[in-house]
Amino acid sequence: MEQKSAFITIIGRPNVGKSSLMNRILGQKIAIVSNKPQTTRTRIMGIHTLAETQLVFIDTPGFHKPKNELDRSMNKAVGDGMSDVDAAVLVIEAVTPFKLGEGEIPPAEAELMRELKKRNLKAVLAINKTDMLTQKEKLLKIISLYCGHFDFDAVVPVSAKTGDGTDSLISELKKFAKPSPHYFGDDDITDQPEKVMVAEMIREKLLRLLDKEVPHGTAVDIERFVERDTVSGEPIIEIEATIICEKDSHKRIIIGKNGTMLKKAGTLARRDIENFFGIKANLKLWVKVKEDWRNRQGLIHTLGLD
Numbered sequence: 001m002e003q004k005s006a007f008i009t010i011i012g013r014p015n016v017g018k019s020s021l022m023n024r025i026l027g028q029k030i031a032i033v034s035n036k037p038q039t040t041r042t043r044i045m046g047i048h049t050l051a052e053t054q055l056v057f058i059d060t061p062g063f064h065k066p067k068n069e070l071d072r073s074m075n076k077a078v079g080d081g082m083s084d085v086d087a088a089v090l091v092i093e094a095v096t097p098f099k100l101g102e103g104e105i106p107p108a109e110a111e112l113m114r115e116l117k118k119r120n121l122k123a124v125l126a127i128n129k130t131d132m133l134t135q136k137e138k139l140l141k142i143i144s145l146y147c148g149h150f151d152f153d154a155v156v157p158v159s160a161k162t163g164d165g166t167d168s169l170i171s172e173l174k175k176f177a178k179p180s181p182h183y184f185g186d187d188d189i190t191d192q193p194e195k196v197m198v199a200e201m202i203r204e205k206l207l208r209l210l211d212k213e214v215p216h217g218t219a220v221d222i223e224r225f226v227e228r229d230t231v232s233g234e235p236i237i238e239i240e241a242t243i244i245c246e247k248d249s250h251k252r253i254i255i256g257k258n259g260t261m262l263k264k265a266g267t268l269a270r271r272d273i274e275n276f277f278g279i280k281a282n283l284k285l286w287v288k289v290k291e292d293w294r295n296r297q298g299l300i301h302t303l304g305l306d
Ligand SMILES: Nc1nc2c(ncn2[C@@H]2O[C@H](COP(=O)(O)OP(=O)(O)OP(=O)(O)O)[C@@H](O)[C@H]2O)c(=O)[nH]1
Pocket: 012, 013, 014, 015, 016, 017, 018, 019, 020, 021, 032, 033, 034, 035, 036, 037, 038, 039, 040, 041, 060, 061, 062, 063, 128, 129, 130, 131, 132, 158, 159, 160, 161, 162
């Protein structure tokens, strides 16, 4: 059987469900998800091999108005994600604060469609969160509105939550595959190193447990990651990680009263780590302040966020 491959970038506004959709397609969670915008910070590759066809997805950060250096490198990751790909999936949500029915397109989406045109890139429109849509006729309005702006190869209503529509989306995306050897092993699912996966699992818990600016100003640095056998011969991963935050007041919030918040985040993250790697984990967490790190290029680079 001749092998085929397609590189497909997933783009859209923050919080529309890009990472959830990729995880749903892969059938495994490789990109963290939260109800807060700007969860994804870098390009994350997800690999889905179906017999002769390999689809390589690139999940990107939500495209937004930048407020600091980190935001700028996140937006750059979106642009980079559109280079050298065969097609894009523009993810939008069926239920948004924008008045789509009245013809209003969010500026970030209009900009992404302009960028697709400029790059002459083929694209599919995925209208996500259809499980939340009560008035189905709204869907038709959304479709005609977006198709008036860009000539999409296909429009697919989906729900990353229930899985509705994802098979149709995959069928549409398979059409972009061209004869070429597979770039990844057929069992590979991501290009993220184990350490990065662990750092992200910890950051996800902070996004879930903390409010407002605090989680957005955090980053996680894995200082130790070793697998060893315990005396009873059982394998265990030893992990030591530092949570970096921007202010002393944030540090106090992350640690919580008597260390309860940090403990909670640690327990939740450890569970995820053990499930993902299928072995026991020992996780130690520290918190350190690095003022204004989101504007410090050197630190952004050290943390692997550029
Ligand atoms: N009801 C519903 N919620 C969804 C669906 N897909 C995603 N969500 C929720 O939407 C929120 C954002 O999901 P993410 O996958 O993190 O969104 P994203 O587009 O990757 O966000 P950024 O990485 O910040 O750009 C989370 O709370 C998800 O649980 C869906 O199909 N239906």
